Amino acid sequence: MAKGDLPVLVGVGQSLSQWDGTAGPAGAPSPLSLMVDASKAALADTGAAGIAEAIDTLAVVRIFEDSVRGAPHPHGHNTNLPGTLARDIGAAPAHLIYETVGGQSPQALVNEMAAKVFEGEIECALISGSEANRASKGARRHGVEINWADGADAEYEDRGTGPMMLSREEIKHGIVAPAYFYALFENAIAAREGRSRSEHRKAMAQLFQPFTAVAAKNPYSQFPVEHSVEFLSTPSKANYEYADPFLKWFIAQDAVNQGAAAIVMSSSKADELGIAEDKRVYLHGAGEGSDDFISVRPRLDGSFAMEAAISRALDQSGKTAADMAHFDLYSCFPCAVFSSTQALGVDWKTDKRPLTLTGGLPFFGGPGNNYSLHGIAEMVAKLRGDAGTFGLVLANGGWMTKEAVGVYSTAKPAEFTPVARYARPAEEIELCTESCVAKLETFTVTHGKEGPNKGIIFARLPDGRRALANASPAALAVLREDASPVGRSVKITVDGETGTFDFT
Numbered sequence: 001m002a003k004g005d006l007p008v009l010v011g012v013g014q015s016l017s018q019w020d021g022t023a024g025p026a027g028a029p030s031p032l033s034l035m036v037d038a039s040k041a042a043l044a045d046t047g048a049a050g051i052a053e054a055i056d057t058l059a060v061v062r063i064f065e066d067s068v069r070g071a072p073h074p075h076g077h078n079t080n081l082p083g084t085l086a087r088d089i090g091a092a093p094a095h096l097i098y099e100t101v102g103g104q105s106p107q108a109l110v111n112e113m114a115a116k117v118f119e120g121e122i123e124c125a126l127i128s129g130s131e132a133n134r135a136s137k138g139a140r141r142h143g144v145e146i147n148w149a150d151g152a153d154a155e156y157e158d159r160g161t162g163p164m165m166l167s168r169e170e171i172k173h174g175i176v177a178p179a180y181f182y183a184l185f186e187n188a189i190a191a192r193e194g195r196s197r198s199e200h201r202k203a204m205a206q207l208f209q210p211f212t213a214v215a216a217k218n219p220y221s222q223f224p225v226e227h228s229v230e231f232l233s234t235p236s237k238a239n240y241e242y243a244d245p246f247l248k249w250f251i252a253q254d255a256v257n258q259g260a261a262a263i264v265m266s267s268s269k270a271d272e273l274g275i276a277e278d279k280r281v282y283l284h285g286a287g288e289g290s291d292d293f294i295s296v297r298p299r300l301d302g303s304f305a306m307e308a309a310i311s312r313a314l315d316q317s318g319k320t321a322a323d324m325a326h327f328d329l330y331s332c333f334p335c336a337v338f339s340s341t342q343a344l345g346v347d348w349k350t351d352k353r354p355l356t357l358t359g360g361l362p363f364f365g366g367p368g369n370n371y372s373l374h375g376i377a378e379m380v381a382k383l384r385g386d387a388g389t390f391g392l393v394l395a396n397g398g399w400m401t402k403e404a405v406g407v408y409s410t411a412k413p414a415e416f417t418p419v420a421r422y423a424r425p426a427e428e429i430e431l432c433t434e435s436c437v438a439k440l441e442t443f444t445v446t447h448g449k450e451g452p453n454k455g456i457i458f459a460r461l462p463d464g465r466r467a468l469a470n471a472s473p474a475a476l477a478v479l480r481e482d483a484s485p486v487g488r489s490v491k492i493t494v495d496g497e498t499g500t501f502d503f504t
């Protein structure tokens, strides 16, 4: 293992199952089976023999059931996903890793494995991940027994669930689901653009309509249907209100059975194994950024972490956003794409380059932490067919809390620079936890099957501090109006640990 060897992606694979329990237990996938299928496809995709035996490092992206402390395993627990995956693909890696939580992890693992190859620590890494949440939901809904329990003796490095991404203050006010966090960003963007709810829904639908067209043509999409702007922007039974301004199809869909895998190795190992030049895709730039709890971020209409990760990756590659021919931008919610295109300086309304290669998390599917491994798989395939061009993958974790970016091309880079440590924000907003009068900064209304249930706001005091509060019944009715309430004066009364507000 020589130090300074150029890392290269040589194989990618994906898997998909539409199993949802309606036709009984036969053919039910598990997270492991989806990873095995995708990994075997990645091994075959290299076009060379002996790859499984060459894998010295195997890293698995953390699945949903292992991402929340104490979450149940309703279909049995696979206690060693890396070890069982290695067993089932005939590999015997010296290093097994079970990655920490976050949608950044596929790209972060590529960045890490590439750096380890370059440092001469490893020669060949397989990265894989999956979700079988469609199977899980379907099995429970239809009373079908499925069994995911498994295990292996091989030791693995468990990176755990990582630091908390939400604060006590946020939890107390009901900001507990990704859609609620992102709705606060989304309404901050709508307010900046001067849009009412219906106007912003139209803009979100215009952004996402082309994503649906890509998803409709992708054989690995879970929901391959092209939707109109009209359908996407209009509340209906099929497109119900979830967290204002989001309707169901503005949201990452987690009812998916999808797996993906990618193989990173040293160029000399690729030479030794006879991997053809036209299979090889290089990492030209890598960047990573992180952010604070949402309630203390100075800006809500954009992302510090995205800006940091994107600019670092582009700088490393010596390219600009204008040089990118292809993008796969994380799209769990429209605001993630509004924020990344803003950071890239790409005008989503007029730019001709597609912003997704898969179809995006609401339409291709949102397989938990692993979505961007599909983005990377699609990017590798796209670049092989468009040799010499460049593409950028942005992977996003938490609520724009952890970002990892990769710039790729089949062109051989003159040099490789390992990724720098995560950029960290320097500024944070002080919170006010007493009764106060403030100006509404952003908001959401959460919905259940019975309709709207909770109004949540952030408000800013004249001294710059921020307060969190929930809506009184009268204030909730105002939040439901089409006109944006952002900028209006509110009176917050704190009782115990939570604030309740009314409009003044």
Ligand SMILES: CC(=O)SCCNC(=O)CCNC(=O)[C@H](O)C(C)(C)COP(=O)(O)OP(=O)(O)OC[C@H]1O[C@@H](n2cnc3c(N)ncnc32)[C@H](O)[C@@H]1OP(=O)(O)O
Pocket (backbone or CB within 6 Å): 103, 137, 177, 178, 179, 237, 240, 241, 242, 248, 251, 252, 253, 254, 255, 332, 366, 368, 396, 397, 398, 399, 400, 447, 448, 449, 450, 451
């Ligand atoms: C970094 C990041 O990636 S952040 C993103 C992380 N990912 C997420 O947060 C995942 C978010 N997504 C989800 O939770 C899910 O995909 C959902 C809720 C959007 C859709 O889930 P599904 O399992 O497809 O639910 P589905 O739409 O089939 O709804 C189930 C039932 O509940 C009903 N329902 C659920 N919520 C509502 C609601 N708010 N209003 C009305 N009905 C509702 C549906 O109508 C449906 O009823 P039916 O069974 O009678 O037809």
